[in-house]
Amino acid sequence: MRVSNLFFATQREVPADAEIPSHKLMLRAGLIRKMSSGIYAYMPMGFKVYKNVERVIREEMDRAGAQELIMPALLPAEAYQASGRWEKFGPEMFRMSDRGGRPFCLGPTHEEPFTEAVRDTFRSYKNLPVTLYQIQHKYRDEKRPRFGVIRSREFVMKDAYSFDVDEAGLDKSYKIMYDAYRRIFDRLGLDYTVVDADSGAMGGSGSQEFMVKSPIGEDAICFCDACGYAANEEKASCKEGEADTSVELPIEKIKTPDAKTIEELVAFLNTTPDKFVKTILYNIDGKIVAAMVRGDRDINETKLGNIYDATEMDLASFEDVERITGAKVGFAGPVGLKEKIEVVMDSEVALLKNFIVGACETDYHFKNVNVGRDFTPDVVKDIKNVKSGDLCPKCGKPLGMARGVEVGHIFKLGTKYSDSLGCVYLDKEGKEHSMVMGCYGIGVSRTIAAIIEQYNDEDGIKWPAIAAPYKVIVIPTKTNDEEVMGLAEKLYNAYIDAGYETLIDDRNERPGVKFKDADLLGIPLRVTVGRRAAEGIVELKYRMDGAVEEADFDAALAAAGKIK
RNA sequence: CGAGGUGUAGCGCAGUUGGUAGCGUACGUGCUUUGGGAGCAUGGGGUCGCAGGUUCGAAUCCUGUCACCUCGACCA
Structure with a gap:
């Protein structure tokens, strides 16, 4: 072409x-x-x-x-x-x-x-x-x-x-x-x-x-x-830790004014996020469900949705949250819900003892909450996201x-x-x-x-040969020089005869323009016919690694077979 | 779905207190140039997203609408 x-x-x-x-x-x-x-x-x-x-x-x-x-x-x-x-x-x-x-x-x-x-x-x-x-x-x-x-x-x-x-x-x-x-x-x-x-x-x-x-x-x-x-x-998924075997302490309501996010609570109670269990209300195809994960975890909505074969799923509206918990948003918990809804608890929470949850009352949380004694989840399943550093479910080594x-x-x-x-x-x-x-x-x-995405640099695309729109581009640096054009045309035809999809940049443009376009387009092999055309020598440049070499006609033709 | 932003020449952008549109690049032509996006000269190209409104006059102000982009979508 x-x-x-x-x-x-x-x-x-x-x-x-x-x-x-x-x-x-x-x-x-x-x-x-x-x-x-x-x-x-x-x-x-x-x-x-x-x-x-x-x-x-x-x-x-x-x-x-x-x-x-x-x-x-x-x-x-x-x-x-x-x-x-x-x-x-x-x-x-x-x-x-x-x-x-x-x-x-x-x-x-x-x-x-x-x-x-x-x-x-x-x-x-x-x-x-x-x-x-x-x-x-x-x-x-x-x-x-x-x-x-x-x-x-x-x-x-x-x-x-x-x-x-x-x-x-x-x-x-x-x-x-x-x-x-x-x-x-x-x-x-x-x-x-x-x-x-x-x-x-x-x-x-x-x-x-x-x-x-x-x-x-x-x-x-x-x-x-x-x-x-x-x-x-x-x-x-990841390997979960050992069960906490501490003695269950009595549940206790604590005042936590204006502390509704985990960060605020951690600061307020001077503790760590993994001592909390957060309860998040979802609207899954019109049904409100409470999902519980440890405070330092994120809920995996795919896993949660799969439990209910969900089509549409979103966080519950503020109105739903306030009606069901009887509290402002930020104080939801499994104990004291005003309406009977299904509670899905992450399997990791089952290992915890004496954790902190929202009290379903504005500005209050419960501490020393325990599964089974204070509430019973309807579903216990893995509904959490894995994080870097969690342990591999197969071999127990850290995950990336x-x-x-x-x-x-x-x-x-x-x-x-x-x-x-x-x-x-x-x-x-x-x-x-x-x-x-x-x-x-x-x-x-x-x-x-x-x-x-995998093959590019600041000049443009670097096509692997198999995907490249053309494998070879022949660039005569002077279109008004018969020797240059003669050799360029001869090479161009030889590449085509050998079965390589080839371009010849016969535009009357400055060489720089042609080089820039060849780089941007990412043609794997660039064959420049210029200075040494009279001697039958051309320059080969490989787009992928930038390697440059001089070659005679036969070597230039053979080079097209080597591009990857 | 929510919030914000942007719509002016193929592309990237400017356009002040309202006075009928400009720059760079790209494109046409001529001359000079010719190994990394040339220089000079000259020329063509726009119903200023669309529809209303205000005004003697709207790219500019108002209302509506459409398109496009970005962020977010509540971790209680």
Whole structure:
């Protein structure tokens, strides 16, 4: 491709609304164009990268035996109504109706149509297992789109679905996808971690996320260097301490004026946060629930929500808190609640003795409170967030925390969708069973951003060769010099003949302009034809490590095979 | 959902007490330049987010509305 014909424009100035390196660089390099908040167009240069990433995914999915098809993005409501997700997705789903008033949505994820397709096509155990996939646009009306294509409302996702006769079959299909995912992200050059994850709105029995470690990541991940345990914060657990065996002291009401936060109480009572148990009221799908964790802990809303299979969950309103506790906000506790509500207590609290809680009376707390004697929780479960330094649930060594961008997520779904949509097969005895499903997603758009996050410098993007829009750029420094142009053209044609996607920057621009653009675009190999063109010598520069060398024609051609 | 901010040329921005819009960059043309975003000259490009209102006159003041961005979403 001749740069003089290329539909692109690089920008010197950073658009005002970009925050993170990948977003800034994608805009500056002209890879994408924003059409609306969280909605982007891919320009030719960006689309090349997109297709490269897509190609790697497709190759590995095909190699793993998955079959590609494509579902509509625009889907009728029925399937989602049958699975219950028409309601469950809530406002995240883009909804519309046709001229006759029939409800439709833009697919946020496609378990339902895939399940229906398999249901209507296969009826026998002999047909299974089967794994299908598509690479498709997905639509989610995100509360707050952010970070360019990392959290957008329209995005490209590879989603695959496996159908097996039983759990053992699912385990096999899942492992095949797991291995394929590792190959995909390895080939793309990403530094990633696989973590245990919450299966969230998808439901199911187990899942893992592929996380690219990055400070801009939206997920917190927890890991153990000693044994390799790694989990999303939503899911991570830790080893709990020993039970306190102190003697239970009599409960006592203490006046704590104006002390309603843990910090204020710690200062007021001259003690430490772990002597408290805080009680927080949540509104979970309209039902008020009290959640209790130790004072130095945070509640993990995912874990709490899972107990109630929550769709919508929020802190209870001030009015609800005041009515139920009979006190101003800040003095909630499990003892003396004015209304009977469910109390969920973190399992760690069960180990404590003689702790402090709000007294359900403004300006008062109870001290020496004990579980069983003073109150009885309805549920005792792990509902806390793990922190750095907590002990690994597997090996007991200290855990660390990091941030990550979720580029892939694999789930064991089980029969959730096959049950609700009637996706069954007949076994050897002619008996009906629900198929056992798995689903497997890769965010194509955000994978592109994740690559840039890992490979960039102050001059621009540094594409790994496999993702690069073009592998080589030939830059003649003088377009009016026949010797220079002759050699440049000859090299350009030789690269193309050898099968490398190549650019020749034949614009009548100063060399500096061309170098800046080549750096910003991140082309892995830059071949400058200039000063020593008459001798047949060119300069090679590798974008990834900045190495520079001189080479003759053959060496320059051979260099394209070495870029990574 | 709550709060704040911003909408003026492709991009980044200025525009004072209201008087009909400007700078940088990018773009066109000419000359000079040609190994890290050149110099000089010259030119084109804007219904000032949208709709009302006040006024002789509104980018500017008022009201409404839309879009975009950021932070927050209560740890009692």
